[in-house]
Amino acid sequence: MQTTFLTNDRIYLRAVEPEDIDIMYEMENDPSMWDISNFTVPYSRYVLRQYIENSQCDVFSDKQLRLMIVYKNEHKVLGTIDITDFSPLHARGEVGIAIHKNYRQEGYASDALRLLCDYAFGFLSFTQLYAHIAVDNESCIRLFTSCGFTQCGLLEKWLQIGNKYKDVALFQYINPNNKNK
Numbered sequence: 001m002q003t004t005f006l007t008n009d010r011i012y013l014r015a016v017e018p019e020d021i022d023i024m025y026e027m028e029n030d031p032s033m034w035d036i037s038n039f040t041v042p043y044s045r046y047v048l049r050q051y052i053e054n055s056q057c058d059v060f061s062d063k064q065l066r067l068m069i070v071y072k073n074e075h076k077v078l079g080t081i082d083i084t085d086f087s088p089l090h091a092r093g094e095v096g097i098a099i100h101k102n103y104r105q106e107g108y109a110s111d112a113l114r115l116l117c118d119y120a121f122g123f124l125s126f127t128q129l130y131a132h133i134a135v136d137n138e139s140c141i142r143l144f145t146s147c148g149f150t151q152c153g154l155l156e157k158w159l160q161i162g163n164k165y166k167d168v169a170l171f172q173y174i175n176p177n178n179k180n181k
Helices: 018-028 045-054 108-122 138-146
Strands: 011-015 065-071 076-087 092-099 128-134 150-161 164-174
Touching (some): 065 108, 092 108, 108 128, 108 138, 128 138, 128 150, 138 164
Parallel strands (some): 092 128
Antiparallel strands (some): 011 065, 065 076, 076 092, 128 164
16 A cells, blocks of 8 residues: 655645745736636735635545645645545545746646545545546646646536636546446
């Protein structure tokens, strides 16, 4: 049985700390990220502070889990990775990932996604993870497919961006250790 989760040779994933408020504030309030999320307004430091203080960092009690993606050598936060909409009954959750604009296209997202999948399947015993990805977000589609996710559906006109709608592909990854359960 694997004894180490959430770390590899380049990065590690850890719980949110109060010191993360500045990078979270910057990333959550970056309008270029809003069209891939459900955010419609900026987040205040107050709201982010409340989120950090009230989070149990337990996917079973919070029904979500946010982890910070940290570069090992410098302990620098590179982004966040989340499991949201966690359903304990069905042992599934939705994955979201955001890499700070200064650290994109360096493989950190795939490292983080692989670590999260290993943790969700190997330790938390999830049955599956899924993601909603805009069909024109080719880099995100490549990321998720390279980590084992497969497209299983299409949601037409799912995201409203300005005055237009975008289709979203639904991707899922079934726990390879319990496909027949």
